[in-house]
Amino acid sequence: MSRDIGSRDLLIRGARVLGEGPADLLVRDGRIAEIGSLSGGSGAGPGGSASRDAQVIDVDGLVLLPGLVDLHTHLREPGREDAETVSSGSAAAAAGGFTAVLAMANTDPVTDTAEVAERVFDLGRAAGLVDVHPVGAVSKALAGKELAELGLMARSRARVRVFSDDGRCVSDARLMRRALDYVKAFGGVISQHSQDSRLADSAACCHEGELSGRLGLPGWPGVAEEVVVARDVMLARHTGSRVHVAHVSTAGSVEVLRWAKAQGIAVTAEVTPHHLALGTELLTGYDPVFKVNPPLRPTEDQLALRGALVEGLIDAVATDHAPHARHDKEHAFPDAAFGMLGLETAVGIVAELFVGPGLLSWAQVADRMSAAPAHIAGLTDQGRPIAVGEPANLVLIDPSAPWTVQASASQSLSRNNPWHGRELPVRVHATFLRGECTAYRGAVRGQFDIEELS
Amino acid sequence: MTRRHLLSSADLARDEVEAILTTAQSMHDVQRREVKKLPTLRGRTIINLFFEDSTRTRSSFEIAGKWMSADTINIAAKGSSASKGESLRDTVKTICAMSVDALVIRHNASGACHQVAQWVDASVINAGDGTHEHPTQALLDAYTLRGRLGGSLDGRHVVIVGDLAHSRVFRSNVITLGRLGARVTVVAPPTLMPSGIGAWAARDGFATAWDLDDVLDAASPGDRPDAVMMLRVQRERMSGGFFPTEREYTAGYGLTRERLAHLYAVVPDIPILHPGPMNRGLEISAEAADATSSVILEQVSAGVAVRMAVLYHLLAGSDAPSEKAEAS
The missing domain is CATH 3.40.50.1370 (Aspartate/ornithine carbamoyltransferase)
Structure with missing residues (x-):
């Protein structure tokens, strides 16, 4: 890679790499050029070889992680640009510490052809804040009948590797089996929205249990997820292919994953911050901001999901960031749209639930939110170790900067934020995509002066 | 009893239930008179906003409001919500912009009355919401x-x-x-x-x-x-x-x-x-x-008396109902 005209070296001094002891990092031409012990301004250490005009930022005590990777984002473009665009969603992602997102296929038109995939990919490149990798639909128009052009999407400029009908389940066992078989040819993976439509139809909107009974809301029982997860791991074993379970939400699914992984079946899974942190009881007031699919589950499920993430049975945290126009959330609860925002708050929630109580180290957070999702999605330049020669996709996190989430202060175009008013213990300080600062303290490139970076 | 809405039966403590039933008894006595009208809610506007078909509940609320001299208006809003693109919030905000004192709502969605109560200044009375409640x-x-x-x-x-x-x-x-x-x-x-x-x-x-x-x-x-x-x-x-x-x-x-x-x-x-x-x-x-x-x-007969009592407790302040009845 040739060096861009005008690009400056960046010297990050005193960062706690993966939460460990402080080190200095020299970033040159979008890559990590040198790493060393604190130079202390003596001219020794990696700072010594920085060019004269290197930008130096002293980040004493901030945690440096590889840029976060989100396996599950809805960017709404094309089709619902009033709710989110690739550009605004990229901004929310960068502000949240992400350097790559997988953009789900349920747009209008659906991402079921190479043309739409390349369009989304190009919009991401144009926004330039995170790498936007389109997810391809498994079936044409997400209809669950015929395979979409998986191979052409894989061979396109967008190099699609993750396929999902997310929002809908690939219900037909034969179609699922064919998809799993077919994507082996190009190392693809099927990300499944596990929901048996006969056990939880499209009206189902509240975890089935005592509260759904009391509230009179159509129940979405955990078993409707678990039977599909169980079927799919058997299909993965039968086909020798890879299946990924999107937004796992129940303790029963965790048990299936435990068994399947013990058998050596190629199954991976993600969990959202909201399924880890928010419970069914939030539906008591019928506020559609808490309406999401799969629904918020009871405490016992949340605890099982947390344990599974710590144990590694669940591989990754993914946001399922799902922006909606305000009027689509202002219907009666059963008629309102499913989904909630998540990109800007994800690492804060993970820190609150896991790092604070000592359940996960920052290195493990880097695994669950960067390395593992990058690996699942087949991204070779994301989720890499922080080492010399690696792409400088990085995030600096201030581990002792509590802040209160304000729905109105978001890079997203939408405001369906379930975290509004919650205090989070850590804050994303700055995000770097191939060495370039894309976000700084909630602002994205263009909203802050690069010279202010400190 | 100072309560603005009746959204769920759980809203009412035992003494509030007793108070409503006692008032309903007075109202039931009024029903047996030749002239049934009380002046209690004169000048008040009550909208019966029914998103779902109903005969007895709607007419019961309508008669209850009329016997208390309120202006009661029925709006059948069936099919005018999500299907036509207008949000529930827009529908009720539009109606309440016409200076409404109470909204009696029947909706096919559980929780609709709870949501509406967040959006409007009028009293909201749940006349049946989905498979949730019918207080x-x-x-x-x-x-x-x-x-x-x-x-x-x-x-x-x-x-x-x-x-x-x-x-x-x-x-x-x-x-x-x-x-x-x-x-x-x-x-x-x-x-x-x-x-x-x-x-x-x-x-x-x-x-x-x-x-x-x-x-x-x-x-x-x-x-x-x-x-x-x-x-x-x-x-x-x-x-x-x-x-x-x-x-x-x-x-x-x-x-x-x-x-x-x-x-x-x-x-x-x-x-x-x-x-x-x-x-x-x-x-x-x-x-x-x-x-x-x-x-x-x-x-059915008790329905009118009870709804008069509910309207009285939510809209008419704290005067004893019997005095109002005598005053008429």
């Missing part, structure tokens, strides 16, 4: 039962039978009857029980059963029912496969001629309630519906 129905049932059972429901055993899963009448009744000290047993086949009812019943202190005859034939006299309430079974439920055939449902859960005779042998003149509309021959036989102990029409 004024529970109040009128309690009123009717008190009249038949000697004024108090403390320790009385009320059996509610039918499609509990989809019944807002059951959900409100189990709360209000519980507030008044009644023992409640609810009976349905497992497929028509709401999810999680075991934990719910344990927490709220009511009983559940799958076998109606066991409940009606209670061995111990103390467990015998003091009243039985049959719930409507919607024929649409058949398509959901909740039970095999109507015949089988009636055999297990209908108040048939035979079951009524058997029940009368144990508890003569047991009050029989039904919120209507009835499926004669399915959940209730003609003999039971028209029995001398049937209070089904009394329920």
Whole structure:
């Protein structure tokens, strides 16, 4: 890679790499050029070889992680640009510490052809804040009948590797089996929205249990997820292919994953911050901001999901960031749209639930939110170790900067934020995509002066 | 009682329920007069906003408002919400921009009244929201039962039978009857029980059963029912496969001629309630519906008095109703 005209070296001094002891990092031409012990301004250490005009930022005590990777984002473009665009969603992602997102296929038109995939990919490149990798639909128009052009999407400029009908389940066992078989040819993976439509139809909107009974809301029982997860791991074993379970939400699914992984079946899974942190009881007031699919589950499920993430049975945290126009959330609860925002708050929630109580180290957070999702999605330049020669996709996190989430202060175009008013213990300080600062303290490139970076 | 909305039966503590029922008694007396009109709500505007078909509840609220001299207007908003693109919030904000004092809302979605109450300044009265609640129905049932059972429901055993899963009448009744000290047993086949009812019943202190005859034939006299309430079974439920055939449902859960005779042998003149509309021959036989102990029409009559009382308590301030009545 040739060096861009005008690009400056960046010297990050005193960062706690993966939460460990402080080190200095020299970033040159979008890559990590040198790493060393604190130079202390003596001219020794990696700072010594920085060019004269290197930008130096002293980040004493901030945690440096590889840029976060989100396996599950809805960017709404094309089709619902009033709710989110690739550009605004990229901004929310960068502000949240992400350097790559997988953009789900349920747009209008659906991402079921190479043309739409390349369009989304190009919009991401144009926004330039995170790498936007389109997810391809498994079936044409997400209809669950015929395979979409998986191979052409894989061979396109967008190099699609993750396929999902997310929002809908690939219900037909034969179609699922064919998809799993077919994507082996190009190392693809099927990300499944596990929901048996006969056990939880499209009206189902509240975890089935005592509260759904009391509230009179159509129940979405955990078993409707678990039977599909169980079927799919058997299909993965039968086909020798890879299946990924999107937004796992129940303790029963965790048990299936435990068994399947013990058998050596190629199954991976993600969990959202909201399924880890928010419970069914939030539906008591019928506020559609808490309406999401799969629904918020009871405490016992949340605890099982947390344990599974710590144990590694669940591989990754993914946001399922799902922006909606305000009027689509202002219907009666059963008629309102499913989904909630998540990109800007994800690492804060993970820190609150896991790092604070000592359940996960920052290195493990880097695994669950960067390395593992990058690996699942087949991204070779994301989720890499922080080492010399690696792409400088990085995030600096201030581990002792509590802040209160304000729905109105978001890079997203939408405001369906379930975290509004919650205090989070850590804050994303700055995000770097191939060495370039894309976000700084909630602002994205263009909203802050690069010279202010400190 | 200073309350703006009536969204759920759980909103009302026992003393509030008692106060409404006492007021309803005064209102019931007014109903028997030749001139029924009270000036209490003169100049107030009440909108009956019905997103779902209703005959008895809508007309009951309308008559209640008119007898209290309020201007009552009915709006049938069926199909004017999500399907046409207007949000529920826009619909109710638009209506309330016309200086409305109270919105009486019937909606096919559970929780709709709770949501509306967040958005408007008017009083919101839940006239039935989806499969959630129907608080004024529970109040009128309690009123009717008190009249038949000697004024108090403390320790009385009320059996509610039918499609509990989809019944807002059951959900409100189990709360209000519980507030008044009644023992409640609810009976349905497992497929028509709401999810999680075991934990719910344990927490709220009511009983559940799958076998109606066991409940009606209670061995111990103390467990015998003091009243039985049959719930409507919607024929649409058949398509959901909740039970095999109507015949089988009636055999297990209908108040048939035979079951009524058997029940009368144990508890003569047991009050029989039904919120209507009835499926004669399915959940209730003609003999039971028209029995001398049937209070089904009394329920309807009580409905007007109870709704007058609710409007009075929410809209008319704290003056004693009898004084207002005298003043007219």
